[in-house]
Amino acid sequence: MFYKLKVKDHVRLPPTLFGEELETGIIKQVKHQFDGYISKETGLVIDVMNVHEIGEGKIIMGDGAVYYESEFTLLVYRPEIHEIVAGEIKEIADFGVFLNLGPIDGMIHVSQTMNDFVSMSKDRNLQGKDTKRSLRITDRCKAKFIAISYKDLSNPKFGLTMRQVGLGKQEWIDEDFKNEKKK
16 A cells, blocks of 8 residues: 655755755655665655655754754655556566566465465466366466565565456456356
8 A cells, every 4th residue: 555654754965965956865865865765664765755844954963964853755655465456567477477566576386376275387477277277478467465475575575366256367257257147
């Protein structure tokens, strides 16, 4: 889920940015500081939206930079268990599918791709034995978060499932809905 997060922090403005407008320099430094930042509490920082307040600057002896207590808004993405998301299949491996969700990729284990026995076809697609449903790279799908791990912050893991009603490829969802209406 996307959130706007208001943050208050001291921002170090180096001498190389003294010629910039103060707000522009602060935004550059906050973007540099939070670029690619990931944590369990915050999620993934997508962008710095704006700066609300900039306090009086303080110089620390021997540093040369000025520190400003600043308040700014970050746009963050924090996935939540049971959240339903839409994405595009980025890669298919023997063990599952990687779904691109925009700011992150999630993994769907082969056992969680569909309610069927699934195998890899010759052309590297996943194929259901009984349903004959298949998954290919670039297919658009809906999935649900079932596991989120920030154990390694440089490479967080996001597990997804498509084995529930209303999940999977859009054509499967439409087909299931039509069959349900006929009953």
